[in-house]
Every structure is written in structure tokens, then in C-alpha cells.
Amino acid sequence: MYSSWIKGPQQYIKTRFPVSLYMPCAAFLVIAGIAGGRILRPTDIVLTYVFALTLLLQFRLLDDLSDIANDRRIYPQRVLVQAESLLPFYVLFCICLLANFVLVAVQTGPKHRLVVLLLLNAAALLLHYGLRDILTGKILRYHIIIVKYPLFVFLLSGDVWKSRHLLLAIAVVYLCFSIYEALHDKSLHTTPGAANSLLIEIGALFAVSMLMTLAVIGSKLTIGLLQGLFGLLSFLTLSELFLRRRVHLDSTKSGYAVFILGFVLILNFSVGVLL
Numbered sequence: 001m002y003s004s005w006i007k008g009p010q011q012y013i014k015t016r017f018p019v020s021l022y023m024p025c026a027a028f029l030v031i032a033g034i035a036g037g038r039i040l041r042p043t044d045i046v047l048t049y050v051f052a053l054t055l056l057l058q059f060r061l062l063d064d065l066s067d068i069a070n071d072r073r074i075y076p077q078r079v080l081v082q083a084e085s086l087l088p089f090y091v092l093f094c095i096c097l098l099a100n101f102v103l104v105a106v107q108t109g110p111k112h113r114l115v116v117l118l119l120l121n122a123a124a125l126l127l128h129y130g131l132r133d134i135l136t137g138k139i140l141r142y143h144i145i146i147v148k149y150p151l152f153v154f155l156l157s158g159d160v161w162k163s164r165h166l167l168l169a170i171a172v173v174y175l176c177f178s179i180y181e182a183l184h185d186k187s188l189h190t191t192p193g194a195a196n197s198l199l200i201e202i203g204a205l206f207a208v209s210m211l212m213t214l215a216v217i218g219s220k221l222t223i224g225l226l227q228g229l230f231g232l233l234s235f236l237t238l239s240e241l242f243l244r245r246r247v248h249l250d251s252t253k254s255g256y257a258v259f260i261l262g263f264v265l266i267l268n269f270s271v272g273v274l275l
Contacts, residue, residue: 005088012079012089017060026052028263029149032173033156035270036166040158044107048156051103055152058096059124065089066128097121109158120151138191146177165273168212169266175205176262183241183255195245202242206235209265216272223272230268234261 029052034040040048064071064080072081080089104113127135127144135141150170157166182188182198209231217224238261241254 005091008079008083008088009092012061012064012092013057015079016064017057022053022056022060024263025259026056028259028266029056029152029173030156031263031270032153032169032266033158033166035169035266035273036157036163037273038109038158039274044158047103047107048158051100051107052152052156054096054099054103055155058093058100059148061089061093061096062124062128065093066132104155107158113155116151117155120148120155124148138188139193139197142181142185142188143178146174146181149177150174165215165269168208168215169269171208172205172212172262172266175201175208176258179205179238179258180255183245183258189245195242198242198245202235202238205238205262206231209234212265212269216269220272220275223268223275227265227268227272230261230264234265237261 026049030045030048033048064078065086068080068086071078075081080086083089100117101114104117105111132141135144150173153170153173154166178201179198182194182201188194209227213224213228213231216227237257241257244254
């Protein structure tokens with residue numbers, strides 16, 4: 001019994017929460033949180049990074065638990081579908097939930113983040129177990145679901161000295177996840193309006209990168225020029241991916257390029273903010 005309780009969650013993490021994907025994703029969110037001007041000590045870095053991972057695991061698990069009925073039909077090979085009992089996975093979810101509240105409480109910064117985390121969990125439960133079937137529009141639904149990632153950045157930000165800088169980083173995170181969904185999800189390739197939405201978001205990401213450039217170029221000329229260059233390269237790269245998508249030359253992994261570009265934009269910007 002003990003072996004089955006451990007083996008199931010271990011197999012789930014291996015297949016649905018691979019470290020090669022989610023560890024860089026956690027780093028992406030942590031760097032975005034630093035853009036507000038927070039200076040991290042070594043212990044803060046560890047706690048904040050662990051917090052990012054537990055947030056991602058909790059909400060990944062919530063997505064899969066709430067969607068298990070569809071997975072039984074479409075993905076019968078998944079761990080949750082084949083599990084004899086879902087109890088170990090609900091226990092894992094509760095452990096992540098409790099850990100996240102503890103990690104918010106112990107980090108520096110305003111304690112109203114506990115309220116934000118509580119509201120985020122309440123909204124996620126309502127969405128996944130109440131409103132998910134009502135939100136039939138694919139474009140609207142994924143845009144609502146990915147709101148959690150900017151909120152993750154806010155929760156990870158700790159002490160926020162320059163909130164306008166944090167808002168720019170949050171905008172990059174949201175746009176990166178939006179663009180990724182439109183590039184990665186093949187069902188969206190034939191959805192009316194998805195191409196226009198993707199084009200607008202690519203343009204919006206370029207606009208935000210230019211605002212980042214203006215925010216740092218006055219005090220750090222080199223950082224500002226690099227920010228502008230990275231923003232232009234991101235726009236050109238994503239425009240190429242958009243054109244390839246239209247003629248169906250995209251690959252299943254091409255969408256990950258947006259996170260590389262977003263990471264470079266946020267990392268350079270965070271360096272400019274902190275220096």
C-alpha cells in the first residue's frame with residue numbers, strides 16, 4: 001500500500017511535471033518577480049524557487065484532476081486515468097497547497113499576498129469545477145486560465161519597490177504564455193480569430209519590450225540598448241513563427257521559443273532594474 005501511494009505520484013511527476021520543462025519555467029517566473037526590484041539573499045532564492053515549483057505542481061495537478069473525464073477518453077495512458085485510486089493525488093495537491101501558504105507567510109513583503117493566494121485558489125476551483133464547461137470559447141478560455149501565471153509572479157515578487165517595472169515583467173509573462181498556447185495547441189490553428197489574437201499578442205509583446213527599453217535606458221544605456229535589440233529580435237522571431245504556423249510548417253516544440261525570448265527580455269530588464 002505504501003509503495004502504491006508513493007509510486008503513483010512519482011510516476012505522475014515524471015510524466016506530467018518533467019523537471020526539464022518545469023525547472024526552467026520556475027526560473028522564468030522567479031526572474032520576472034525580481035523585476036520589481038527585490039534583492040534576494042541566498043535563502044530567499046531557494047525559498048522563492050521552491051515556491052515557484054510548488055505553485056506550478058499544485059495547479060498542474062488541479063488541471064489534470066479536474067479534466068480526468070476527458071482524459072479517460074482522449075489520453076487513456078495517463079497516470080491519473082490508470083490509477084486505482086485518486087486519493088494519493090489529492091493528498092499531494094493538499095500538501096502543495098499547504099506548502100504554498102507557508103512559503104508566502106515566511107517570505108518578506110506585504111502579507112496581503114496570503115489573501116491573493118487564497119482568492120487565486122478559490123477562483124481556480126470555481127473555474128475548473130464550475131465554469132469550465134460554461135466557457136465554451138477556446139480563445140477566451142485559455143486566456144482566462146493562464147491569468148494564474150502573472151499572479152504567480154506577483155506572489156513570488158516579495159518586496160516590490162518599483163511596481164511599474166513588475167507590471168511590465170508580468171505583462172511579458174502573460175503574453176508569452178498566450179503566444180505559446182496559440183502556437184502549441186493545434187486545435188487553435190483552425191479556430192476562427194486565433195490567428196488575429198496571436199498577431200495582436202506578438203505586437204503587444206514588442207510594445208512591452210519597448211516600454212522596458214525606455215524604463216532602463218535613461219540610467220543604464222548599455223542595458224537599454226540591449227533591451228531594445230532583444231525586443232526587436234523577439235518580434236522578428238515570433239513573426240517568423242506566426243508565418244510558419246499559417247502555412248502549417250510549425251513543430252510541436254516551436255512554441256517553446258517564446259519562453260527563451262521572454263526569459264532573455266526579463267533577465268536583461270531585471271538586471272537593469274537592480275543595477
